[in-house]
Amino acid sequence: xxxxxxxxxxxxxxxxxxxxxxxxxxxxxxxxxxxxxxxxxxxxxxxxxxxxxxxxxxxxxxxxxxxxxxxxxxxxxxxxxxxxxxxxxxxxxxxxxxxxxxxxxxxxxxxxxxxxxxxxxxxxxxxxxxxxxxxxxxxxxxxxxxxxxxxxxxxxxxxxxxxxxxxxxxxxxxxxxxxxxxxxxxxxxxxxxxxx
Amino acid sequence: xxxxxxxxxxxxxxxxxxxxxxxxxxxxxxxxxxxxxxxxxxxxxxxxxxxxxxxxxxxxxxxxxxxxxxxxxxxxxxxxxxxxxxxxxxxxxxxxxxxxxxxxxxxxxxxxxxxxxxxxxxxxxxxxxxxxxxxxxxxxxxxxxxxxxxxxxxxxxxxxxxxxxxxxxxxxxxxxxxxxxxxxxxxxxxxxxxxxxxxxxx
Numbered sequence: 001x002x003x004x005x006x007x008x009x010x011x012x013x014x015x016x017x018x019x020x021x022x023x024x025x026x027x028x029x030x031x032x033x034x035x036x037x038x039x040x041x042x043x044x045x046x047x048x049x050x051x052x053x054x055x056x057x058x059x060x061x062x063x064x065x066x067x068x069x070x071x072x073x074x075x076x077x078x079x080x081x082x083x084x085x086x087x088x089x090x091x092x093x094x095x096x097x098x099x100x101x102x103x104x105x106x107x108x109x110x111x112x113x114x115x116x117x118x119x120x121x122x123x124x125x126x127x128x129x130x131x132x133x134x135x136x137x138x139x140x141x142x143x144x145x146x147x148x149x150x151x152x153x154x155x156x157x158x159x160x161x162x163x164x165x166x167x168x169x170x171x172x173x174x175x176x177x178x179x180x181x182x183x184x185x186x187x188x189x190x191x192x193x194x195x196x
Numbered sequence: 197x198x199x200x201x202x203x204x205x206x207x208x209x210x211x212x213x214x215x216x217x218x219x220x221x222x223x224x225x226x227x228x229x230x231x232x233x234x235x236x237x238x239x240x241x242x243x244x245x246x247x248x249x250x251x252x253x254x255x256x257x258x259x260x261x262x263x264x265x266x267x268x269x270x271x272x273x274x275x276x277x278x279x280x281x282x283x284x285x286x287x288x289x290x291x292x293x294x295x296x297x298x299x300x301x302x303x304x305x306x307x308x309x310x311x312x313x314x315x316x317x318x319x320x321x322x323x324x325x326x327x328x329x330x331x332x333x334x335x336x337x338x339x340x341x342x343x344x345x346x347x348x349x350x351x352x353x354x355x356x357x358x359x360x361x362x363x364x365x366x367x368x369x370x371x372x373x374x375x376x377x378x379x380x381x382x383x384x385x386x387x388x389x390x391x392x393x394x395x396x397x398x
Binding site for chain 1: 210211214225287297
């Protein structure tokens with residue numbers, strides 16, 4: 001019987017694989033919408049990260065000492081792991097279009113914009129009331145209806161954990177219904193909310 | 197033998213096809229995880245239906261792209277569309293793989309269920325029966341979000357899906373609704389669609 005601790009680790013990795021693969025999809029579509037090589041490169045980097053994580057995950061599951069009556073349950077786990085990797089691959093395939101310097105056909109941007117949800121990128125200005133708050137305290141979703149997908153700080157992408165403290169200059173990438181876009185911009189750069 | 201549909205060319209806007217494929221593929225991921233989490237063959241079957249629908253759409257999209265390309269420049273800029281459409285197809289295959297876990301009775305380990313159960317939201321699929329009070333109503337006038345805390349995120353009508361339906365969409369007898377919401381609201385909407393609950397409470 002596998003230890004409780006090992007179980008917890010397996011679950012944590014599983015959740016990370018799932019979350020990362022879905023974040024990658026959002027980023028990949030955004031990279032096309034914004035024709036952003038930066039975002040596209042980030043998706044590629046995350047894809048390598050997922051590959052590695054997925055291998056570690058499989059090794060961990062295999063080392064769990066699975067009793068035969070539980071083998072089906074663990075097979076389900078392994079398959080979900082494979083699925084997250086496939087989704088990550090699909091995201092990388094989307095981002096690749098931007099990196100190949102194929103001028104994205106206007107229909108792509110139209111299709112992504114037309115979707116119910118939109119993705120916006122806003123920079124936190126020195127005047128923003130968000131500075132110094134954690135994401136939990138900032139209540140961005142409650143205030144604007146937008147979910148922060150990822151925070152870019154300097155050259156790095158930071159996962160938006162509730163305890164992450166917002167700094168001036170951070171770039172927030174958030175998704176939600178188009179109506180929330182203006183509110184988020186206002187929150188992030190109150191002095192000039194019409195520009196990104 | 198697996199039955200595959202014959203696909204004939206018909207002129208369809210590439211934009212509309214792509215939007216449908218993108219929206220469907222994203223909905224499928226949510227549905228598939230929910231199917232695995234709640235061990236729901238009904239949701240899993242829905243995912244399978246959607247997967248084969250996206251396969252058909254992929255053919256249609258590629259045909260329309262081929263017709264649209266007039267010269268080398270067109271070809272260069274349209275190839276990106278096929279790549280993105282291909283990716284949505286890949287995503288839908290991935291979702292179907294999760295659904296297969298449920299349909300093959302493999303199941304997932306209960307520890308995963310615990311990890312995901314923090315999420316309060318559920319998804320369900322309900323059939324609208326002829327005697328349901330939903331029949332003939334516009335989504336907007338039902339105010340389901342206010343009254344029960346549920347949203348209709350998709351409608352299957354015959355062989356088509358309407359993803360994120362508009363307020364003025366009228367519910368018909370035989371519609372299959374994909375609903376997202378808190379467990380209590382989900383229970384209510386199931387009763388309302390079945391016709392056992394005849395009144396919407398405020």
